[in-house]
Each structure stands twice: as C-alpha cells, then as structure tokens.
Amino acid sequence: MALSKKPTTGMSDILPAQMRVREYVKQVIRETYSAFGFTQIETPCVEPIENLTSKQGGDNEKLIFRILKRGDKFESAVQKIREGASEPAQDLVVDSGLRYDLTVPLVRFYANNSANLPSPFKALQMGNVWRADRPQRGRFRQFMQCDIDILGEPSNLAEIELIMATTTCLGKLGFQGFQVRINERRILKAMAAYAGFPEESYDSVFVTLDKMDKIGMDGVRAELLENGFTEAQVEKYLELFQGLESASDGLSYLAQTLGDFLEDGIRENLQEIMEAVSSVKTADYELLFDATLVRGMSYYTGTIFEVSLPQYGGSCAGGGRYDKMVGRFTGNDTPACGFSIGFERIVMILLEEGFEVPGAAGKKAYLIEKGVGGAQLSGIIAQAQKERAEGTQVLVVRMNKNKKFQKEQLQAEGYTDFTEFFKEG
Amino acid sequence: MALSKKPTTGMSDILPAQMRVREYVKQVIRETYSAFGFTQIETPCVEPIENLTSKQGGDNEKLIFRILKRGDKFESAVQKIREGASEPAQDLVVDSGLRYDLTVPLVRFYANNSANLPSPFKALQMGNVWRADRPQRGRFRQFMQCDIDILGEPSNLAEIELIMATTTCLGKLGFQGFQVRINERRILKAMAAYAGFPEESYDSVFVTLDKMDKIGMDGVRAELLENGFTEAQVEKYLELFQGLESASDGLSYLAQTLGDFLEDGIRENLQEIMEAVSSVKTADYELLFDATLVRGMSYYTGTIFEVSLPQYGGSCAGGGRYDKMVGRFTGNDTPACGFSIGFERIVMILLEEGFEVPGAAGKKAYLIEKGVGGAQLSGIIAQAQKERAEGTQVLVVRMNKNKKFQKEQLQAEGYTDFTEFFKEG
Numbered sequence: 001m002a003l004s005k006k007p008t009t010g011m012s013d014i015l016p017a018q019m020r021v022r023e024y025v026k027q028v029i030r031e032t033y034s035a036f037g038f039t040q041i042e043t044p045c046v047e048p049i050e051n052l053t054s055k056q057g058g059d060n061e062k063l064i065f066r067i068l069k070r071g072d073k074f075e076s077a078v079q080k081i082r083e084g085a086s087e088p089a090q091d092l093v094v095d096s097g098l099r100y101d102l103t104v105p106l107v108r109f110y111a112n113n114s115a116n117l118p119s120p121f122k123a124l125q126m127g128n129v130w131r132a133d134r135p136q137r138g139r140f141r142q143f144m145q146c147d148i149d150i151l152g153e154p155s156n157l158a159e160i161e162l163i164m165a166t167t168t169c170l171g172k173l174g175f176q177g178f179q180v181r182i183n184e185r186r187i188l189k190a191m192a193a194y195a196g197f198p199e200e201s202y203d204s205v206f207v208t209l210d211k212m213d214k215i216g217m218d219g220v221r222a223e224l225l226e227n228g229f230t231e232a233q234v235e236k237y238l239e240l241f242q243g244l245e246s247a248s249d250g251l252s253y254l255a256q257t258l259g260d261f262l263e264d265g266i267r268e269n270l271q272e273i274m275e276a277v278s279s280v281k282t283a284d285y286e287l288l289f290d291a292t293l294v295r296g297m298s299y300y301t302g303t304i305f306e307v308s309l310p311q312y313g314g315s316c317a318g319g320g321r322y323d324k325m326v327g328r329f330t331g332n333d334t335p336a337c338g339f340s341i342g343f344e345r346i347v348m349i350l351l352e353e354g355f356e357v358p359g360a361a362g363k364k365a366y367l368i369e370k371g372v373g374g375a376q377l378s379g380i381i382a383q384a385q386k387e388r389a390e391g392t393q394v395l396v397v398r399m400n401k402n403k404k405f406q407k408e409q410l411q412a413e414g415y416t417d418f419t420e421f422f423k424e425g
Numbered sequence: 426m427a428l429s430k431k432p433t434t435g436m437s438d439i440l441p442a443q444m445r446v447r448e449y450v451k452q453v454i455r456e457t458y459s460a461f462g463f464t465q466i467e468t469p470c471v472e473p474i475e476n477l478t479s480k481q482g483g484d485n486e487k488l489i490f491r492i493l494k495r496g497d498k499f500e501s502a503v504q505k506i507r508e509g510a511s512e513p514a515q516d517l518v519v520d521s522g523l524r525y526d527l528t529v530p531l532v533r534f535y536a537n538n539s540a541n542l543p544s545p546f547k548a549l550q551m552g553n554v555w556r557a558d559r560p561q562r563g564r565f566r567q568f569m570q571c572d573i574d575i576l577g578e579p580s581n582l583a584e585i586e587l588i589m590a591t592t593t594c595l596g597k598l599g600f601q602g603f604q605v606r607i608n609e610r611r612i613l614k615a616m617a618a619y620a621g622f623p624e625e626s627y628d629s630v631f632v633t634l635d636k637m638d639k640i641g642m643d644g645v646r647a648e649l650l651e652n653g654f655t656e657a658q659v660e661k662y663l664e665l666f667q668g669l670e671s672a673s674d675g676l677s678y679l680a681q682t683l684g685d686f687l688e689d690g691i692r693e694n695l696q697e698i699m700e701a702v703s704s705v706k707t708a709d710y711e712l713l714f715d716a717t718l719v720r721g722m723s724y725y726t727g728t729i730f731e732v733s734l735p736q737y738g739g740s741c742a743g744g745g746r747y748d749k750m751v752g753r754f755t756g757n758d759t760p761a762c763g764f765s766i767g768f769e770r771i772v773m774i775l776l777e778e779g780f781e782v783p784g785a786a787g788k789k790a791y792l793i794e795k796g797v798g799g800a801q802l803s804g805i806i807a808q809a810q811k812e813r814a815e816g817t818q819v820l821v822v823r824m825n826k827n828k829k830f831q832k833e834q835l836q837a838e839g840y841t842d843f844t845e846f847f848k849e850g
Contacts, residue, residue, distance in 0.1 A: 002475065003475060003476055003479055003533070003753060003754050004473040004475055004476055004533065005533060005536040005537040005754055005755075006473075006537060007468065007469050007472075007473075007533070007534075007537070008469050008471045008472060008473055008521050011469035011471060012469065013466070013467070013468055013469070013534050013537060013538055014466060014467040014468075015466060015538060015541060015542070016464035016465065016466055016542075019464070019465045019466055019467060020464075020465070022467075023455070023465060030448070034818060035813040035816075035817075035818050035819065036813065036818075036819070036820070036821075037788075037790075037818060037819065037820030037821070037822075039441035039444070039445075039838070040441065040444045040445070040448060041438070041439055041440060041441055041444055042438070042439040042444060042447075043432065043438055043439075044432050044433050044436035044437065044438070044567050045470065045553060045567065046433045046436060046490070046523075046555070046566075046567065047432075047433060048429040048431075048432075048433055050427065050428060050429055051428055051429055054428055065471070065492050065493070065495075066492065066493040066495075067490050067491065067492055067493070067523075068490070068491040068492070068493060068515060068518070068519060070490075070491075070557050074514075074515065078506060078514040081503060081506050081507060081514075082506060082507065082509070084507070089499075089503040089506075090493060090499065093493070093518065094493060096433050098471075098492075108428070108429065108430060108432070109432075109438050111430040112430040112431060112432070112438060113438055113440060116440060117440070117441075118834045118835065118838060119825070119831075119834070120822055120823075122820070128470060130471070132495050141471075142469050142470065142471065153822070153823065155795070155823055157793065157802075157821065157822070157823055160802075160806060161821055164806065164810065168810075168813075272798050272799060272802065275799070275800075275803055276802050276803040276806050277806075279803040279804075279806070279807060280803065280806050280807040280810045282810055282814070328428060329428050329430055330430075363462075365462075368582065370580070373697050374697060374700070375700075377582075377585075377697065377701050378700055378701040378704040378705065379704075381585060381589065381701050381702075381704070381705050382704060382705040385589065385593075385705045385707055388460040388461065388593075389707070391460075392460075393459060393460050393461075393462060394460065394461070394462065395461070395462030395547070396461075396462070396582065396586055397462075397545055397578070397582070398545075398578065398580055398582055400544070406544075409543045409544070410543065413464070413543060
C-alpha cells in the first residue's frame with residue numbers, strides 16, 4: 001500500500017508555531033494548579049474496553065476508537081465470527097480502546113491507587129483523548145483535555161478551590177470579562193419535581209432546558225409540549241424561569257418558591273461557594289447562579305459549573321460534582337468534584353488573537369559556509385556552546401545557496417541576530 | 426462486564442511522585458534542546474496503518490496496536506470475513522494503529538508539511554509510543570520517547586549538533602562518566618566486504634556482531650561459523666577487530682587496512698565529528714569510535730551512535746543518519762539524522778537514585794476545621810490566594826478526624842508548614 005503523507009482522518013500535525021503556544025498554556029496551567037496543591041498524574045491512553053462502555057460516558061461511548069486483540073486471542077475471535085457467533089463482531093475482536101475523556105480513567109486510577117494517595121486527593125491531568133466524531137472545523141478526533149479533580153472532599157471547599165484555581169488560570173492566560181455560571185443538579189431536579197414532571201423523564205426535560213440559550217423560552221415550551229408533557233406541567237415549569245428573570249436574588253426566590261421540593265442546605269451550600277469565590281476574585285469575571293445550566297453528563301450529582309466567553313461565544317471550561325462514580329469501581333462512594341478546561345479552544349483563541357509567548361530568550365543564528373571544517377568548525381561550535389551556556393538560543397546551520405531566503409525564513413521563526421562564518425585561508 | 430481497576434495490561438498509572446520527576450526531565454530536555462534551536466512538534470498518536478506496516482519499523486511492526494474501522498466500514502469488513510475472504514482478517518477490519526516510534530510519524534510529518542518548515546528543520550518530539558511487547562520489569566507497552574532530528578542537513582554539522590545537544594542534556598540531568606560510542610554503517614559494510622562476506626548476508630553478520638559485548642570474540646566466531654560462513658571469511662573479519670584492540674587510533678588503522686573497500690571521505694567525516702564534539706564537551710563523558718556498534722534498524726545509512734551508562738548497564742540514548750527514509754514518502758531523498766533519548770530509562774534511574782526535583786517552591790497546608798464556613802471561610806480563602814500570588818504553594822483542605830495521620834501524609838508529600846483554622850465564636 002502507498003504511504004500516506006496525511007495524518008489519520010480528523011487528527012492534526014502540530015507545527016512549531018502552534019506548539020509554542022500549547023507548551024506555554026500547559027506551563028501556565030501546571031504552575032497555577034500546583035500553587036493550589038494539585039499534583040499531576042497520568043493514566044494510559046488505552047483503557048480496558050469494559051471501562052469505556054460502562055454507560056458513564058454518555059454519547060461519547062458511541063465514538064470510541066477500539067483496539068484489536070492480538071495473536072491467538074484475535075484469531076480465535078475471528079474463528080467465532082466465521083462460525084456465525086451471535087455476539088456483535090466488535091465485542092469479540094476488541095479488548096481495549098482509546099479513552100474518550102479523563103474522568104473515567106481518573107476514577108479507575110483512584111480506585112487502583114487510593115491506598116497510596118493522600119486524602120483528599122487533588123489531581124491534575126493533561127492528556128490526549130480520542131473521539132471518532134464527524135470531522136469539522138475546530139473539532140478534532142484527537143485533542144488535549146486538561147482536568148483538575150478533588151477526590152475525597154465532601155464539603156464545598158472542593159467547589160471553591162476548583163473555581164478559584166480555574167478562574168486564576170484563565171486570568172493568567174489573559175482572559176477577561178468571562179462568566180462563571182453555577183447551578184445544582186438537585187435544584188434542577190427540585191424544579192422539575194415542583195412542575196410535576198415524572199421523575200423518569202427528568203433527563204429528557206433537562207435536554208430541552210439545555211437549549212434555552214439557543215431557542216429561548218418559547219422554543220423550550222414548544223419542545224416540552226411536543227415531547228408529550230402537559231400544558232399545566234410546562235407552564236408551571238416555565239413560570240419558575242420567568243420568576244427568576246425578575247428576581248433580584250435568584251437563589252432566594254427559588255428556595256422560597258420550591259419550598260419542601262428543595263432539600264435543606266442546598267441553597268446555603270451554593271451561596272457559601274458563591275460568596276467565598278466572589279470575595280477573592282483574582283481575575284476579571286462575573287460569577288452567576290444560572291438555573292438553566294444543565295451540563296450533559298448524567299453522572300453529576302450536585303453543583304455544576306461552566307465558564308463562558310461572551311466575546312468569543314461558547315464555553316471554555318466546565319465541571320461539577322460526581323459523588324457516585326468512584327463507588328462503581330470500589331463499592332464505596334467517594335465524594336468527587338472536577339473542573340475541565342477547554343485546552344484546544346483556549347489555544348485556538350490565543351492563536352487567532354495573534355498571541356505571542358512572553359519572555360522568549362534571545363535567538364541567534366550562526367550561518368556557516370559550506371566547506372568550513374576541522375579546527376575552524378570546532379571553534380565555531382565552542383563559541384555556540386559558550387553562548388548557549390549564557391542563556392542564548394543559538395541555531396548552528398550551514399549557509400544555504402540562497403542566503404537571503406534562508407535569513408527571511410529564520411526571521412519568520414524569530415531569529416534576529418545572524419553571525420556568518422566563511423572558510424578561512 | 427465488571428469494571429477494571431487495573432490499567433490495561435503492560436501499561437502504568439503514573440503517581441504524583443514519579444510524575445514530578447518526569448515533568449522535570451521533560452523541562453530540562455525542552456530547555457536544553459531549544460537552546461540548540463530545536464523546535465517542538467507533535468504528530469497524532471494514531472497513524473494510518475499503511476505507514477506502520479511499510480517495513481521501516483523492523484520487528485516493531487510485529488507489535489502494533491491496531492485500531493478498528495468504525496460504522497459501515499467495519500460492518501462490511503465483517504461481512505467479508507463471514508463470506509470467507511482470503512485476506513488476513515486483521516487487514517480487513519483495521520484502518521490505523523498506535524505509533525510504535527516517533528521516526529516514521531516525523532518523516533510523514535515532514536513530507537506533509539515541508540513547505541511550511543525551515544530548511545534544515547530541527548525537530549524535537551516528546552510523545553508516547555505503544556508496543557505490544559511481552560510485559561516485563563522496566564518494559565512497558567506505553568512509554569515516552571524523546572527524539573531530536575535534523576532534516577535537510579547533509580553535512581556532519583547534523584551529527585555534531587545532535588551529539589552536543591544530547592550530551593549537554595544528559596549532563597544537566599546529572600549524568601557523569603557516560604560513554605558516547607560512534608560508528609558508521611558504511612564502515613561496517615566495508616569491513617564485511619573486506620572479509621569477503623556476500624553482500625546479501627551483511628545484515629545477518631551484523632546481528633551476530635551486535636552481540637560482541639555479550640558473547641565476546643569467541644562467541645561471535647562460533648555463531649558466524651554456525652551460520653555457514655567460511656573459516657577464511659570469519660578469521661579475516663575477526664582479525665580486523667583484533668587489530669582494532671591493539672591500535673592506538675582505531676579509525677586510522679581501519680582506513681589503512683580496508684584500503685579501497687572504504688569510500689573516500691568517510692574516515693575524515695567521522696574524525697571531524699569526533700574532534701568538534703571532543704573540543705567542547707559540556708559534560709563528563711568519553712567519546713569513542715566503536716567498530717562493533719551496529720544499531721538494529723536497517724534504515725540507517727551513515728553514522729550511528731549510542732550512549733551507554735557503565736554504572737547502570739545498558740544504553741540510554743541512540744541514533745544515526747537515515748538519508749533514504751523521507752524519499753519513501755516524497756520520492757525525493759532528504760538527508761536526515763536523529764538522536765533519541767531513553768526517557769523511561771532515565772526517569773527510572775533518577776527514581777532509583779532517590780533524585781529530588783530541585784528548587785521546589787515552599788509548600789504550605791491550611792487545615793480547616795469542619796464547620797468553618799461563611800465569612801470566616803472566605804477570609805481563609807483570601808489569605809491562601811494572597812500567599813499563592815506571592816509564589817507559595819498553598820493546599821487548602823478540611824481537617825481530618827485523625828489530624829496526626831493527615832499531617833504525616835502531607836509531610837510525605839513535602840508539606841512542612843501547617844496552619845490550622847478553627848471555628849470562631
């Protein structure tokens with residue numbers, strides 16, 4: 001078969017200019033989060049297939065890159081297919097797959113290693129994930145995720161630290177005027193219960209509610225009615241949102257209106273998070289309670305949050321509390337809360353804005369004429385080493401025939417200082 | 426299926442203590458190589474299957490993790506298997522795989538992007554590769570590789586820069602007394618031709634020669650004879666190595682003895698590399714010409730080199746010139762030369778030596794009594810933010826019931842300074 005110059009469909013080669021920005025962003029993330037006591041960990045990119053198909057990944061489970069069994073195990077699977085086995089062929093030939101997020105691997109990691117981890121455990125992960133999504137602009141089949149999670153902390157200190165760390169990090173990357181929206185799955189449920197929706201249809205109601213910012217109140221009403229909910233339910237539900245629009249303090253309004261539908265302490269918990277975070281902002285942003293915030297994943301059990309960038313549209317970070325997932329691996333529930341930064345989105349915005357990585361060292365290029373060798377070459381190399389030891393970046397290359405073009409190319413890469421060496425004698 | 430707590434067979438979870446060392450080593454590598462003008466790039470972990478099975482990866486091609494086609498393409502492949510297709514099943518169901526090294530992807534990257542890259546192009550890659558090797562101590566199925574390559578530089582400036590950069594980097598990581606051994610594929614071939622071995626059996630001869638350090642001269646003699654070479658050939662070959670042992674300058678001895686079997690310029694080229702590198706050592710190491718150095722991969726066309734660590738046994742870096750590989754993708758040969766550092770080996774040695782990452786910032790832990798909330802909590806968070814802004818790493822956690830054990834755990838993580846906050850009023 002002919003060799004392919006193109007990367008695998010939907011995946012990208014990353015050139016030096018983009019790579020510099022990516023490495024800078026990673027460095028800021030690493031430094032900021034470690035100031036908050038997060039420690040970095042890594043899990044394999046390949047996960048056992050049973051962990052990826054355990055219904056914790058929602059629609060992402062439809063997008064898995066599956067990895068073939070090897071050797072005899074593969075051959076015997078093929079034999080079963082030839083003999084007309086009834087199981088789906090892909091279940092027979094596969095034993096693992098590429099991870100589609102960093103949350104499922106983190107929970108497995110914690111279950112596997114918790115005896116050697118402090119409690120609470122504050123984890124930072126930066127790693128690639130893979131999803132066989134339809135390729136489109138700005139969406140890749142391999143992309144970097146960057147998650148912080150706190151495992152073993154039941155109190156809202158987890159939420160406070162996660163929001164503080166994430167907003168500090170975005171601020172350091174130069175983002176301003178962003179919004180942090182916060183909600184609670186249990187408030188979402190209380191509102192649905194208050195309206196009289198049956199419990200088994202909550203997820204469907206939330207899927208519709210999630211579109212509020214796109215289709216508005218009327219669109220939500222139409223879709224809920226279309227989905228077979230009664231007019232009484234839908235109107236009672238939407239009245240809550242109308243009430244919120246005019247309320248000066250949305251959280252108090254809801255607490256008052258929902259009454260016993262809302263468990264004790266939920267409102268106070270959320271209020272404490274918002275107060276603590278607001279009192280020590282380290283970046284220019286707005287913290288809002290937003291009762292229409294849903295977050296897709298069904299594993300969230302409590303607070304949920306999202307960062308949106310009004311200037312650019314869309315969100316650039318999101319997360320929440322998921323207190324039940326560790327228990328799926330260990331049998332014992334462990335409180336867990338995480339916040340994921342949209343690494344690729346942030347890099348794309350910085351590149352579009354023409355962001356320059358600050359504080360790059362001086363860059364010199366030595367151009368050496370063809371034929372320079374022996375002692376003269378050794379001398380030049382020694383000079384380069386001396387400058388490098390003093391902190392200068394020194395590129396040593398042969399002079400091309402077209403020296404002018406070569407210098408232009410190097411200038412485009414940030415080399416401003418050229419030293420030319422010609423053959424002696 | 427039950428969830429698996431264990432990572433995929435042969436792959437490892439990386440805990441914070443190891444991760445700190447890994448990140449430090451990556452940082453030293455990045456800084457050192459960028460001082461030499463190398464720029465970082467990245468390719469997808471998933472490569473088109475045809476690139477991984479093009480016979481450029483030697484035995485590594487037997488160890489590929491293959492990725493299943495998806496959707497209709499997979500279903501129609503399964504249909505063909507059911508209908509008794511004659512092609513191997515794995516060729517039918519697969520369209521890509523995990524890369525087993527960084528060299529094949531680099532060459533594809535260069536072929537795909539050379540119009541947007543400077544010439545010569547100095548690339549740094551750090552990334553995971555996967556090999557379905559038999560799992561054993563110190564050998565993993567997912568591991569980090571770290572390669573520098575210079576594409577488009579025909580002169581020995583490439584070799585000089587690669588060896589200087591690699592030895593400088595090892596020195597900065599604290600390695601001393603290591604050996605850099607260097608050889609030339611064309612010297613290996615001239616020696617085999619001089620002995621009278623038929624050209625098609627050179628690779629077999631080199632496989633035996635490669636064992637010299639393990640089985641010695643007698644072992645090599647026995648194996649060559651066993652492989653059917655004549656006594657005259659074998660003796661003439663081994664006389665060269667005996668001659669080398671007593672020669673004061675091995676390279677001159679060989680040039681003299683091999684005569685016309687050795688192309689003009691090869692000796693001078695190697696000598697120039699060795700002189701330039703030796704004249705500006707930036708680390709404590711020995712540079713040696715070693716006529717028994719083979720390097721396994723058949724794609725090498727010229728100089729080859731390897732770094733060995735006598736104190737620890739085995740090698741920790743290797744590389745060479747491979748001028749014919751880019752042409753396989755583009756149709757035009759492009760000079761290429763690379764040096765790969767054994768990242769996992771280096772990390773393992775540092776961990777075994779109890780290496781401590783230098784210059785870690787001060788680490789403080791705030792322990793907050795359960796029940797502390799509201800304004801008091803906000804005040805504590807504000808204080809933490811202030812200390813973080815000043816450069817201190819501050820962990821904010823709830824006080825556990827067993828505070829003594831909690832502090833011991835934190836001390837093991839490097840926290841030396843504890844501040845306790847109790848509920849006021």
